[in-house]
Amino acid sequence: MSKDKVYGYSFYMEKFECFYNDFKNEGYVSFLKDNYGEKMKMSLENANRILNNVFLFNRPWDMEPTSVPYKFENITWDYAPNGDEEWIFMLNRHEYLEDLVIAYYLTYDKKYIYKWIEIISDWINKNTPSSNEMAWRTIEVGIRCLSWTFDLIRILPLDILKEEEFEYILKSLCCQVRFIKDNIKDKDMLSNWGILQTTGVLTVVMAFYESIENKDLINWAEKVLVQQLELQVLEDGVHWEQSPMYHVEVLLSTLKMLYIAKTFNFTLNNTIKDKAYALANVLIYSTAPDHHQIMQSDSDYTDTRDIMCLSALVLNKGEFKEKSYARIDYSTFWFLGGRYIKIYDELISINSRELDKAFLDSGNYYLRSDWSEQASFAYFHNGTLGSGHGHADLLHYNISPFGENFIIDPGRYTYVEEDKLRTYFKSPKAHNCIIINDEDFTQCKGSWGYHSVAKSMNNYHKFKNDICYIEGVYMVENSKEYYIVTRKFIYIKPSLWIICDVVNKKGENYVSRYTHMDRDVKIESKGKGYIMSKNNINLQLIPLFASEVYIKNDYVSRKYNEIHNSKTLVYKNNFKDIGISVDVLYGSLQEENMKVKVKSIYQAGKSEPLTPTQGTALEIELPTGEKYVIIMIHQEIYIGKKLIIYNKEISFYGKILVLKHTNKGLIYVKLKF
Template sequence: MNNISIKYDFKSYLNLDIYTCVGEIDKIARYCKDNFQEEVNEVIRIADDVVNKTFKFEWKWDMERTYIPYTFEDEIIWDMIPNDDPEWIFMLNRHRYWVTLGQAYALTNDEKYARAFVEQLSHWIKIVRPIENTDKTTWRTIDTGIRCENWIKAYTYFQSSEYITQEFTHIFVKSLKEHMDYLHKNYKESGKLSNWGVLENHGLLVASIFLEKIIEEKDYLNISIDRLQEQINLQVMEDGMHWEQSPMYLNEVLHCYMDTLIVCKNNNIELPNDIVEKTKKLAYADFYMKKPNHTQVCQSDSDDTDLRDMITKAAYLYSDEVLKFGAYEEIDFESIWDLGYKSIKEYKSINTKAPDQASYAFEDSGNYYMRSGWGSDDNYMYFHCGTLGSGHGHADLLHVSIFANKEDYLIDSGRYTYIEGDAKREYLKSCRAHNTTTVDDTDFTIIDGSWGYKKVATPIKHPFITKDNFDYCEGSHLGYIDRGIFTNRKVLYIKPNIWILVDEFYGEGEHEYKQHFHFAHDVYLDEQKTICKGKNGRLTLHHLNILNRSIEKTPVSYNYNKLEEQDTLTTSCENNGFTSIITVITSQDYEEKNISVEKLEVKNCNDRLLDNFEAEAIKISTQNETYTVLVCHNEIFKGKKLLKVNNYDIYGKVVLITEKKGKITREVIKY
């Protein structure tokens, strides 16, 4: 065995307590059977499929999930693509399902799971070799890193089985060492700024700790820590967002760093402080991005995934009261296997504390999360005006999502597949698949295949303002500057259930302007309104401009490999010169009275009526409040600057006046 010293009682030299004490496995299994019967049943069902060589990748953090099972009647063909999607090979060779086998073994003590693990892993080691071109299939470095974690976790669950012999352990360790050498040798500069690099070196770190008493190369541990330190400082912005602009891959990176914290703490290995602190920032990104139903938005290449297990693990690792506020009340099924039995009691001892603010701006990355509060019945808006990110990024500048009445209304259309040349993949990445605007039927960012771009718009970010009664943000981009058009979107959220979109297009000449709105439910048109009827209420778009409107069914993908169709509204108008489109969006449950919206005149104090390109105002009336909103699109330079709207004297570029119970409040949002 190359560079491995074989010692007496070979298994005893493995670090079997790398995650949790081996003696606790029975306690963890009992805890799960007492508290998570649904998850236990899922584990056993999936494990039984794997025993029968039936594979369907369906755990919620499987990066590329599948919904159609595939069974190998004879031996497993590890580089087979049964569905024309190469991601199937990658999922098959990550071996997450062997962790499930190990959990099923711990839960049932049934040796069939251990036998399947040993037979399948032995077959893989014999058949799958790192030879020419396998770096693109079975031996990609990202999957090699992921395998290290999954193999080690599975082995520790099986270590008491009669099938885990010295002979099997010998080939297991030899192959794991081969993985380490491969990861060390094939590390590329590009990995410093890629989630691949994190997953690779997390695998190298875990394997180094697991085999620390066997391998002679003691530098692998320090090398992996140094690489992970460099990567987190390059990849995680100061606001805590991962630069690739995809929550799905932010969480893959977060998983690796939290797992690094766990194994290093368990094995008394000190980590650089920037790894510790930036991992916490990643967790807080999850905390603020999650919708009231606890799922992440489908931003870029992301699925509609519940974030609470990630936040729970982070709350425990940092003993953080605010993170626990957004997490599960008790240690969840997935976390207990990594954190150990002791975490149950220790987690309960952590208090919960609501954050100081409901809305939060990640200004480095251009991600803005606005909410009326932290309850499950509170409302939520997401707005994006930031960098594109990696090939996982979508053309979503100025996109908004809205969650209200405990359900989604305006949504991101998702990702569906990574297959090169798939028309739906290219559509779902495009501008038209997001709740944004386009000019002259052209895209501001142009997709080139599954991963490339022909043109990318430059975003321009503006300050974010949050108050108890409103949030305000604004975003611009240069995607149409070649057409002489500067695009801007103002967003005013009047809490709890009114959102105002002001779309501004600065330029000359005749152009066609479109808005795109993608809904989670059916939509119908009603005079100057568009209404989306959900299960619990409705979302109404009040159009203050004369627009052409059309509704069509377009693809939506909440999870990889899963596709459906939902209603999409497209509005359009043609205009010469500066153009603005104002949309007031309101949500109500089915018992609330309607909200009325009307446009108001804007005059100066000399009674000059201002043109729309100078300023516009709207009045929104509810059962208990009246809101007057002024928006100045350009500098007012003709005549007096004091403006009059609805008998109010006003000065400012964006102003909100609130009348409630006889009390009038004036707030200048932007001068």
């Protein structure tokens, strides 16, 4: 750090004066009270806990949140009261200290800033890389650098922090930045850790550039960040680790850093902003109608509108505002300041064009009936495993009729190695997947590893107006066995789904299929199927070709460290060489049931119908009066005539066909030839 006093305490007080004006304004406080009274209350509650050395990690994007507060007499920075080392990591990231800064601006009580100084000084005094390695993992260092910087630019103009205290803290920040540079590893180039490290470095260097001895740090960090983003963000914009939670963490740290660059007039490589836009764009589609991210892989049930708001303002893009709040959200206000209230109000919302989106590189598909909160929504996945945060979820799907989550991914719950629920939540049986002979297609190994993995094959999709089709395939090939599983997923808007699974495995086998329901979904057997209900919405499910069906008690974890009881529908059937399973699901606003019939189809010139393993035809009549015929051909017809005959008079050719009855006759929708 430079010893030149022109770049000391007084210099930065003046440099950050704009942030003081952005926050210390009675009009802004009134705006928050009118719009975010409950969130203000939560910030003050957390700040008051911290005054008493009580820690609870419950902010929206805390990576490993907790629900039980813990009190220290004297803070022990390497102690986990709940036995989970993630608690230590959360404690050392210092993101929660922002609530002390917020509490000051809401009350003008200096005790909150004094406590901030006390905790930071205590941490510096007690922690060195050699004395507490858990506080010096490079991911924690990067997050801490960003946290301290955002706090300091709001604290320094208050003239509460003493000059010697500031210099002591800035010296530690510079030390932490050097630590990241000296300890970055090859694996960090492909991990969210790396981006959280590098954005932390850039944030410190740009905010305190005048005091950084090695000015080349900014060039180094910028170059590394560009490489990391190019490696980690796929061409379709999805973060390769296949976890929406860490996708957002990468986006959030990048947005914060870009804001600092803009504020202090640094021009960075355009790739950084382009990748941030790509990450935010994915979030438009991967967010369910209730504004929450799906719990894919290691992810929680978290509202994404604050991230959309921050994306809209930092990237100046109206399409993100359209998926956020009408007014600037609470957390974005505290990141950017009060002047952005007007900027956000004046930003014009832009409606998204596509209802259905295929992210081909990652194998993620998002379908919806419209963009309202009452829209029906479906998600389908068949892609790369990602990293240790990925789950064994090939061919998994979610279904949400009329804005309510019914069939879901149940979450992550914990990272604790010894907890059996960690490996369960990662396993295929914890997803809406297909299991052959009770052997997981991907075998988990502890909290982060795998013994073996199935191979995702090429996907196919066709979206035609109100009818969508996705086909995913995976292969299991090892020393013990070889088989291929194909899932055919048809969505007819607004609320009809047909899911067909085809398993090719030699010999006598049995297949198990799992359907996981959200914690507040009720289910009962009715007729040949089941009725799921929630908030006056029903989802009828009719399983075809199942020899055994039962409901088992299960779990859902909407938030790390929290678990709830739920139900899972399991159905099995035996097969030799080729197995066929079909589900038909229909969502309704009343308890109105569809009718489903399995019909015969013929190869032209043949008197015997196709076997179920060759082809499936379904007649579906909805209570609305709509009638559909779904035809799925499972095997290639290469001997004899190629035409297929349905109902003795309708001939066609192709693999997937939907026929819709109308007043003007049948409408043919060919989804796959």
